[in-house]
Amino acid sequence: xxxxxxxxxxxxxxxxxxxxxxxxxxxxxxxxxxxxxxxxxxxxxxxxxxxxxxxxxxxxxxxxxxxxxxxxxxxxxxxxxxxxxxxxxxxxxxxxxxxxxxxxxxxxxxxxxxxxxxxxxxxxxxxxxxxxxxxxxxxxxxxxxxxxxxxxxxxxxxxxxxxxxxxxxxxxxxxxxxxxxxxxxxxxxxxxxxxxxxxxxxxxxxxxxxxxxxxxxxxxxxxxxxxxxxxxxxxxxxxxxxxxxxxxxxxxxxxxxxxxxxxxxxxxxxxxx
Amino acid sequence: xxxxxxxxxxxxxxxxxxxxxxxxxxxxxxxxxxxxxxxxxxxxxxxxxxxxxxxxxxxxxxxxxxxxxxxxxxxxxxxxxxxxxxxxxxxxxxxxxxxxxxxxxxxxxxxxxxxxxxxxxxxxxxxxxxxxxxxxxxxxxxxxxxxxxxxxxxxxxxxxxxxxxxxxxxxxxxxxxxxxxxxxxxxxxxxxxxxxxxxxxxxxxxxxxxxxxxxxxxxxxxxxxxxxxxxxxxxxxxxxxxxxxxxxxxxxxxxxxxxxxxxxxxxxxxxxxxxxxxxxxxxxxxxxxxxxxxxxxxxxxxxxx
Numbered sequence: 001x002x003x004x005x006x007x008x009x010x011x012x013x014x015x016x017x018x019x020x021x022x023x024x025x026x027x028x029x030x031x032x033x034x035x036x037x038x039x040x041x042x043x044x045x046x047x048x049x050x051x052x053x054x055x056x057x058x059x060x061x062x063x064x065x066x067x068x069x070x071x072x073x074x075x076x077x078x079x080x081x082x083x084x085x086x087x088x089x090x091x092x093x094x095x096x097x098x099x100x101x102x103x104x105x106x107x108x109x110x111x112x113x114x115x116x117x118x119x120x121x122x123x124x125x126x127x128x129x130x131x132x133x134x135x136x137x138x139x140x141x142x143x144x145x146x147x148x149x150x151x152x153x154x155x156x157x158x159x160x161x162x163x164x165x166x167x168x169x170x171x172x173x174x175x176x177x178x179x180x181x182x183x184x185x186x187x188x189x190x191x192x193x194x195x196x197x198x199x200x201x202x203x204x205x206x207x208x209x210x211x212x213x214x215x216x217x218x219x220x221x222x223x224x225x226x227x228x229x230x231x232x233x234x235x236x237x238x239x240x241x242x243x244x245x246x247x248x249x250x251x252x253x254x255x256x257x258x259x260x261x262x263x264x265x266x267x268x269x270x271x272x273x
Numbered sequence: 274x275x276x277x278x279x280x281x282x283x284x285x286x287x288x289x290x291x292x293x294x295x296x297x298x299x300x301x302x303x304x305x306x307x308x309x310x311x312x313x314x315x316x317x318x319x320x321x322x323x324x325x326x327x328x329x330x331x332x333x334x335x336x337x338x339x340x341x342x343x344x345x346x347x348x349x350x351x352x353x354x355x356x357x358x359x360x361x362x363x364x365x366x367x368x369x370x371x372x373x374x375x376x377x378x379x380x381x382x383x384x385x386x387x388x389x390x391x392x393x394x395x396x397x398x399x400x401x402x403x404x405x406x407x408x409x410x411x412x413x414x415x416x417x418x419x420x421x422x423x424x425x426x427x428x429x430x431x432x433x434x435x436x437x438x439x440x441x442x443x444x445x446x447x448x449x450x451x452x453x454x455x456x457x458x459x460x461x462x463x464x465x466x467x468x469x470x471x472x473x474x475x476x477x478x479x480x481x482x483x484x485x486x487x488x489x490x491x492x493x494x495x496x497x498x499x500x501x502x503x504x505x506x507x508x509x510x511x512x513x514x515x516x517x518x519x520x521x522x523x524x525x526x527x528x529x530x531x532x533x534x535x536x537x538x539x540x541x542x543x544x545x546x547x548x549x550x551x552x553x554x555x556x557x558x559x560x561x562x563x564x565x566x567x568x569x570x571x572x573x574x575x576x577x578x
Contacts, residue, residue: 211406231410
């Protein structure tokens with residue numbers, strides 16, 4: 001850094017060094033303001049259901065999070081759907097990623113387009129398309145857990161393909177060849193060499209899928225029938241005033257995400273060393 | 274990080290990618306088998322529904338869910354929809370463009386600071402950018418309701434400095450909706466810009482300085498053009514979901530702020546008027562595809578500076 005000092009006028013350098021960082025910290029503040037309020041409101045003891053202000057401090061929301069009727073069962077539903085959608089999307093997406101990187105096949109352009117388009121389509125269009133399809137085949141009255149799951153696997157799949165593919169392309173395939181030279185059969189070479197090396201990419205894809213699925217509102221809203229996921233619960237209660245326990249779930253999700261992301265970064269840094 | 278190190282890292286990570294297209298020779302059938310389940314899923318639950326949406330928009334508008342819809346190739350629905358919902362359509366585009374521009378203005382300095390100024394705090398700042406992204410979208414958007422509330426600290430502050438009148442408010446205005454949209458999609462702007470800034474070979478910037486470019490010139494002629502792929506990706510990733518969003522308009526606005534997403538949601542799920550709702554969806558999709566194509570062509574071929 002000091003090497004390029006002379007070329008820059010001192011004022012310009014000060015601006016570059018401090019103003020940019022100050023703006024960046026302000027923007028980070030903007031990004032964290034709502035989180036701060038979510039944490040704050042999780043300790044709120046509201047005077048009425050329709051209030052959005054902090055009235056009084058209480059631990060009750062944390063000690064009895066399930067007091068809000070229907071909330072905990074909606075969290076359980078979201079966890080179930082999130083888990084199954086992650087499993088399905090990660091499995092299907094990983095297979096597609098392997099095919100794309102390691103195999104020759106016809107129709108590559110069409111395949112890539114079909115993977116790319118769901119990521120470029122607004123959720124409201126995807127959700128309404130699925131509803132149009134389900135009702136055209138007479139399933140409109142039977143929507144529920146299964147239709148949410150089908151939809152979630154669909155929109156998570158592309159993200160899995162892209163994530164795993166990125167990891168796989170960066171991988172040196174001579175390692176597998178080396179294993180085969182050492183008389184590993186194809187199966188052994190895959191499970192002992194390739195899979196462990198690709199695993200971080202698959203794990204990242206699974207985490208991404210889970211968070212996409214757990215948090216999805218728009219697509220779910222079109223295809224949920226009578227099944228209530230956590231975002232559906234929040235949406236429904238937003239009309240009647242949200243229970244403060246919702247903020248407890250929001251805070252817990254934030255903490256888990258923070259621990260996972262920070263842990264991942266640490267592991268990565270240790271590996272790099 | 275020194276320039277040489279950066280160069281090595283970039284060279285190391287980019288180098289092998291270029292000649293990696295060496296699909297396995299054997300078992301061409303395995304490839305199809307691996308593709309089959311995933312692609313079938315996307316075909317059945319993404320491609321077919323999209324076609325069904327198109328078909329639904331052309332159904333006889335006099336049908337209903339109970340009596341069923343007849344396919345009459347009724348293109349008139351599109352004209353009706355365009356005249357009936359012109360305001361929400363224009364509002365969607367206006368809000369989405371404003372949110373994208375604001376996200377760029379906020380996101381670029383943040384990405385720049387993380388890439389070049391953060392030093393050992395770089396990873397921490399990246400984590401901080403990603404972390405809110407994993408929390409519930411709806412809960413965070415509802416938090417803005419508290420932040421922008423009529424007696425909240427922001428409104429009181431703005432009233433104290435006379436930016437807002439004594440009865441002025443933020444909640445239930447366009448400002449609130451655009452604030453929410455910008456906030457919700459900001460990480461989608463920051464991450465791609467960071468990714469392309471981080472790849473820049475700092476030796477180029479140093480070479481510019483050797484040729485007597487000052488900080489502003491070298492930013493304008495070197496850093497900014499090299500970060501354009503990230504800017505293009507970021508603006509698309511922000512614009513597309515923002516144009517289709519209706520959560521912010523619903524929670525932070527009033528029916529006067531409703532976007533086309535609110536119309537689609539309402540006509541599909543409350544009024545059960547499928548042809549009209551489908552036509553709105555198709556128009557939204559078409560408008561987005563058109564704008565994206567024009568934008569990508571502009572950003573791709575013409576020198577922006």
